[in-house]
Amino acid sequence: MKFIKKMKDGRRFLSLYEETILWVGLSMAAAVALFFSLNPAQEGLYDAYESGFVVSRTDAAVATVQNYITEHQLTSEEAEQLQPVLKKNDLSSFQIYMDGMMILNYTYGRNIDSVLYSEEDYADWETRYTIQFADGDATAYTDGVSVSQFMNTFLVIRILLCFLLFFILICVGARIVLRRIRRLHEDIHMLETGNLDYAIQVDGKDELTELQKGLDQMRLSLKLQMDQEKYLLDSNRKLITEMSHDLRTPLTSILMYAEILKMHKYKNPQQADQYIGKVEQKAAQIKRMTDNMFEYALVEMDTEADLEEPGKLGEMFYDILSDFAGYMAERGFSVQNHLSWPDVQIRVNTNYLSRVMDNITSNIEKYADKSRPVDVEAVRTTVEGKNYAGITIENTILKNASHEESSGIGTRSMENMMHAMKGLLFIKTGEDNYRICILFPEVKEKE
Template sequence: MYFLLLRLLTGAAAAAFLFFWGLNNIGTYIVDRFYDSNYVTRRELAYVEKLQRYIDEKELDSRNAGALNSWVKKQKMISVQIYKDDILIFDSEYPEQVLWDEDIALNEYVWENYYTVTFSDGSARVSIWGTYAYQLYNYVLLAAVAVSFLLFLALVLLGIRTKMNYILLLNDEIKILESGSLDYKITVKGKDELAALAEGLDCMRESFRNLIDSEAKIMNENRKIITEMSHDLRTPVTSIMLYTEILKKGKYKSEEQLTEYLEKIDRKACRMKQLTDHLFEYSLVTGETEIVLEEAETFEVLFYDLISESCSYLQQKGFRTEVTVEWIGRKTIVCTDYIIRMMDNIVSNIIKYADMEVPVVVCSVCEGNMAGFAFENAVRKDGDKAESTCVGIQSIKSMMVKMNGSCRVRQGQEQFRIELLFPLL
């Protein structure tokens, strides 16, 4: 802003100086054309008439030098010489001297004009010399200075007005943002501090809008999950209430049927516990505001033991695994607690929904500046579909976002694939 103001003042001063130079030259040229002998004669005649009126009013004689000198001083721009009987009796250049006793004779010059005035003691000849051109040149100079200064002031005010208009525009746009219209883009003009401020305001607007969109998305996801979870909880609760009512009224046929009903109640209760555990884990992950990421390590150090243990556990449950992981020498930063919870979630889903006849594939994934792993399995066709929510997947996605990674899920009728990608350092 200081540089722009200095540039504005310098430019306005330069423009005003050039305008002054041109205007002064034009005025001087006009004065030179206008100032001639006729103009001088007119001015001299005007002063002679004024002098005659003054003499008549004061009834002066030709030797009243004091009164004559007082009149000349009031005119300021002229010198007066008075001759009587061709003898110099008054000279405004030497007002204190008594000239009529010196008998200074009249010397007429071609460039001087002599006029007759009448005193109380007779007529006299008057020669008037004035700096008329100097006065005109002063008028031209003053006019040029005044107009040039006005031009300088106008240019400065015009430059400042541009910035003021921009400030007023930003003020209006801020009011628009205050009203809640975060889609309105802040105008960024120039490369000064105001432009930087406008750019910062626009970035803040974008951040607010993204934050609001993110919060709205989270709210919608939470609302959807709660709705689906409520529906999924209603099914086992209804079954438990039904079987409990049967047992209370003793409407079972045998001890075997009683045992069967009790086992069904136990399975439904376990399902409810699983659903509530998933919901609690999801709320725990999304409710955390900050996590502590650990020191950077290679992928092999971070994931080798976890993947090996997970594959061994799946094999103990009767699944076959195919591991085609290529360990890269790059490093990443993770939260080990999140990694363990994600692996438990993935293994739990595989056990509940995967087809044991088809191998579970674990492979490497690398895209751009991110790398990680993918788990792929076939979907069991006769599996229990009671838990239709994706709370576990949502929890994994939330944890990956907090570790600056991403989670991608591809789910079809027969195949399920989840990819975990971590940022490379």
């Protein structure tokens, strides 16, 4: 089993489950280390307990035994009757000798056969006391009161301290995770209020980190979508306002000329024909505007066009530019081609590309100076580190030309269609010239 995993960005991390197991293991190791580190403290307390408290308690216990013997006038032959008193006073061992022979061997609550032991076996390492029986003095040896209670008590204290340390460390680890979860909950609550500018705090290297990154990415995507919707809504509202103004002007002219013709307020038939021509001109203007408006609406519905298979740049533009040059010649314009095609491939949507060229052609026909040539050039450039290729078309602006489409809906339609084809559109208007550049990203092979 692999405990270390990889995040999406290549960094390695432990899962929450594995972090929990590791933290529990480290906490347990710390508790065990504390348990063994308390050994010197226990030994020091034991020495102090044995040298002071144990000695005083042993003296008191032996005195109690002597009082019991005196009170009940016990003889040496009745020494076994001392066992309940010895046990009650918590003496771990108590040996009594009279005339060199053991008459009582009390060890941890039992009277062991005294014939097998002599006084020399105890005289060197146990504390000696004199006990007075009714029939004479005897010598008693003991190693003192039992320290098992002390040892057991300290052992329980050590275990409790280790468990407390283990519990505290587990709580600290849980608190770290819970604090991150609580902060994530607060971040989500901020997003619920509609504040999409509030960034999700990202920390750690586990599943929570992935969740934080995912939520923050979702916030950015949602914010971008809402900004785009707001931009489109504002753009459409502005477009409707501008279009209503642009349509009102030619409609007013049509109504005026219609009123003149209806009331016969013209001097002669030639003037009447002139007014009818103006009505037709304004009606054609309205038709172009409505056509552009419908085209704009249709392109707005297509956020991404279906692109065709990759093809060489020159092949993609050959037919379209041939039709363009022929149409311009019919309209009295001259076209100069500077088409040194770079050997690159692009992907386009022929329908959209034709409609873009139709818009360009229409603009040149209305606003370009026929006495000056229209220049067409193949270009290749880099935009933001990405290679693009396409064409530029430049013409001289006709002086005193009437710009009937102040709303710029045709330009917006071209921008939308180029965006749907993942291309770029650049327009530069000078004092006397107009230059438009359409670019497509280069592709190296068929996708």
